[in-house]
Amino acid sequence: MPNTLTSPVYVVQDNIDTDQIIPAQYLTLVPTIAEEYEKLGSYAQIGLPDSLYPVRFVPEGETKTPFKIVIAGRNYGCGSSREHAPIALGAAGVEAVIAESFARIFFRNCVATGELYPYDAKERLCEKVKTGDIATLDFDADTLTVGGTTYSLKPLGAARPVIDAGGVFNYARKSGMIASKG
Amino acid sequence: MTLTEKLLARAGGQAHVAPGDNVWVNVDVLMTHDVCGPGTIGVFQREFGRDAKVWDKQKVVIIPDHYIFTADSMSNRNVDILRDFVREQGLPYFYDVIDDPNGHWHFDASKGQLKQQWKGNYTGVCHTTLPWKGHLRPGEVLVGTDSHTCMAGAFNQFATGIGNTDGGFVLGTGKILLKVPETMRFYLEGEMSAGVMAKDVILHVIGEIGFDGATYRAMQWEGPGVNAMNMDDRMTIANMAIEAGGKNGIFPYDEKTGEYVRERIAENGTKSEFEPVEVDREQSFSYDKTFDLSKLEPTVACHPDPGQRKTARELKDVTLDRAYIGSCTGGKTSDFLAFARVVKGHTVKIDTFGVPATTKVVHELKETMWDGLSVWSILENAGVRMTENASCAACLGGPVDTFGRMNTPMKCISATNRNFPGRMGHKESQVFLASPYTVAASALTGKITDPRDYVG
Numbered sequence: 001m002p003n004t005l006t007s008p009v010y011v012v013q014d015n016i017d018t019d020q021i022i023p024a025q026y027l028t029l030v031p032t033i034a035e036e037y038e039k040l041g042s043y044a045q046i047g048l049p050d051s052l053y054p055v056r057f058v059p060e061g062e063t064k065t066p067f068k069i070v071i072a073g074r075n076y077g078c079g080s081s082r083e084h085a086p087i088a089l090g091a092a093g094v095e096a097v098i099a100e101s102f103a104r105i106f107f108r109n110c111v112a113t114g115e116l117y118p119y120d121a122k123e124r125l126c127e128k129v130k131t132g133d134i135a136t137l138d139f140d141a142d143t144l145t146v147g148g149t150t151y152s153l154k155p156l157g158a159a160r161p162v163i164d165a166g167g168v169f170n171y172a173r174k175s176g177m178i179a180s181k182g
Numbered sequence: 183m184t185l186t187e188k189l190l191a192r193a194g195g196q197a198h199v200a201p202g203d204n205v206w207v208n209v210d211v212l213m214t215h216d217v218c219g220p221g222t223i224g225v226f227q228r229e230f231g232r233d234a235k236v237w238d239k240q241k242v243v244i245i246p247d248h249y250i251f252t253a254d255s256m257s258n259r260n261v262d263i264l265r266d267f268v269r270e271q272g273l274p275y276f277y278d279v280i281d282d283p284n285g286h287w288h289f290d291a292s293k294g295q296l297k298q299q300w301k302g303n304y305t306g307v308c309h310t311t312l313p314w315k316g317h318l319r320p321g322e323v324l325v326g327t328d329s330h331t332c333m334a335g336a337f338n339q340f341a342t343g344i345g346n347t348d349g350g351f352v353l354g355t356g357k358i359l360l361k362v363p364e365t366m367r368f369y370l371e372g373e374m375s376a377g378v379m380a381k382d383v384i385l386h387v388i389g390e391i392g393f394d395g396a397t398y399r400a401m402q403w404e405g406p407g408v409n410a411m412n413m414d415d416r417m418t419i420a421n422m423a424i425e426a427g428g429k430n431g432i433f434p435y436d437e438k439t440g441e442y443v444r445e446r447i448a449e450n451g452t453k454s455e456f457e458p459v460e461v462d463r464e465q466s467f468s469y470d471k472t473f474d475l476s477k478l479e480p481t482v483a484c485h486p487d488p489g490q491r492k493t494a495r496e497l498k499d500v501t502l503d504r505a506y507i508g509s510c511t512g513g514k515t516s517d518f519l520a521f522a523r524v525v526k527g528h529t530v531k532i533d534t535f536g537v538p539a540t541t542k543v544v545h546e547l548k549e550t551m552w553d554g555l556s557v558w559s560i561l562e563n564a565g566v567r568m569t570e571n572a573s574c575a576a577c578l579g580g581p582v583d584t585f586g587r588m589n590t591p592m593k594c595i596s597a598t599n600r601n602f603p604g605r606m607g608h609k610e611s612q613v614f615l616a617s618p619y620t621v622a623a624s625a626l627t628g629k630i631t632d633p634r635d636y637v638g
Binding site: 015168 | 220225227228231248249254260263326327329331346347348351393398424429580581582604605609
């Protein structure tokens with residue numbers, strides 16, 4: 001069975017920092033508390049300036065986004081080390097961010113939490129697709145297909161099985177690195 | 183090997199490491215705070231069990247500092263979560279805002295933002311507290327659930343920011359898997375001219391390599407220009423490695439470092455043994471460039487990212503609504519003294535906020551006398567709104583009642599370290615990053631102003 005995801009995409013440009021992904025005033029929410037995790041999702045990417053991003057990422061009054069794939073330019077997730085950033089995206093229903101490049105801590109937090117797949121694109125997709133375009137992400141072929149054009153992505157390598165397992169703790173238990181929970 | 187490679191090799195128990203190697207490293211200190219601490223504790227308890235104990239009580243440092251002086255009940259609750267954990271675990275290093283270990287924190291908004299509401303051994307901003315309280319030692323590995331943890335690289339240690347999940351793993355095991363970064367070397371020569379500060383050096387360099395120019399890399403600082411700098415200046419520079427995407431910033435060890443560290447260890451009775459890493463003759467760098475400090479001018483990073491470099495002079499027509507001095511990078515005593523030198527005897531033209539990084543900075547500004555007046559009074563007399571409640575405050579926006587937060591779109595010049603859209607509050611506002619001198623001169627004129635018109 002093909003391992004694919006089809007969804008409208010949300011497109012952002014360079015340097016989307018963690019303050020734009022989840023503004024600081026919402027960091028009072030603690031991600032390990034279930035209801036607060038859900039609430040973080042409702043604020044995902046709410047810090048994007050309205051003047052540049054008129055389409056709301058998560059519709060007003062809802063907790064989930066219709067855009068399960070985010071397309072970004074350079075340095076996505078730069079700024080703070082707040083794990084609330086990949087968590088807010090994951091809680092909103094995002095499954096993958098495909099960027100020209102990622103900031104280091106954000107990338108690591110995606111893998112550690114297993115919230116979403118951070119794919120590096122091989123080209124500047126944020127200038128080739130637009131918000132609302134329907135795309136199909138093939139997790140096994142490492143490709144994104146939009147409007148009949150297929151773009152190949154850099155494979156996730158060792159990060160892939162960790163995210164598949166649902167984060168570093170689950171992966172470590174599954175692979176016998178740490179003991180199973182009682 | 184480079185300094186970073188030597189540190190990671192030692193902490194990983196290996197004779198040699200190279201960039202790209204993944205190494206399991208023993209952590210010397212884990213730091214967390216009120217914003218990421220509750221989630222880190224949550225991960226630790228979920229994964230290791232409700233009754234699990236941290237790997238080493240002496241190596242965990244918890245510093246509430248972000249959202250403290252706010253009436254936001256969730257923020258107040260988060261400080262209580264830290265206190266409960268500290269009590270359950272019996273942790274010795276917790277810089278609480280109240281002095282009752284069984285109490286609850288409540289900020290009283292009716293008393294206003296300016297007068298002291300902290301008690302006991304509250305300290306303020308974590309990165310500035312760590313060296314003050316004797317938690318930084320050359321040669322060690324520090325991880326913290328905050329991106330500006332890299333500031334401790336000033337003390338010849340490997341220091342980097344991590345997320346809650348990694349933080350929870352460290353709490354349980356004392357270990358972290360790190361990829362050895364490539365090292366970029368920045369060799370500083372010459373002397374800074376009057377009116378130029380360490381902040382200008384780092385803003386210049388970030389402008390040179392770009393907002394992601396150091397992504398996944400270490401930024402190593404060397405040269406006579408570095409030797410001449412005091413520890414505060416080195417902290418300012420190391421702090422902003424992350425603003426170029428860097429994994430860490432790192433400085434060589436010298437007698438200044440040793441003296442600073444030993445003095446604070448003695449004051450606080452923290453662990454006293456340490457072993458610095460020395461600079462090898464053979465090092466390989468992915469980037470190596472010499473900068474002549476005498477050529478630098480007062481520098482500004484314009485909205486919307488720290489890489490948007492211009493000289494203050496080029497921006498002289500930019501009008502401002504607000505000025506702000508504070509944060510780990512820009513809220514040290516030396517930063518406020520520089521600011522005060524410019525505004526002394528003048529009056530600010532725009533709303534100007536001053537937030538000392540730590541409670542020690544508050545004391546020092548009140549105790550330092552110039553011509554019979556305390557520096558604190560000099561700042562207040564110039565119209566600066568000074569708060570005794572040391573914290574991160576509006577550097578990162580925070581809850582809406584945070585002191586100095588921009589709740590409407592406006593333009594602010596700030597001695598802080600980050601200026602992406604919305605960083606200090608309203609998402610349509612603009613932040614210009616500059617040195618304390620430049621922020622002070624701009625506060626006096628209401629426009630971005632080269633401070634050499636005032637100092638020199």
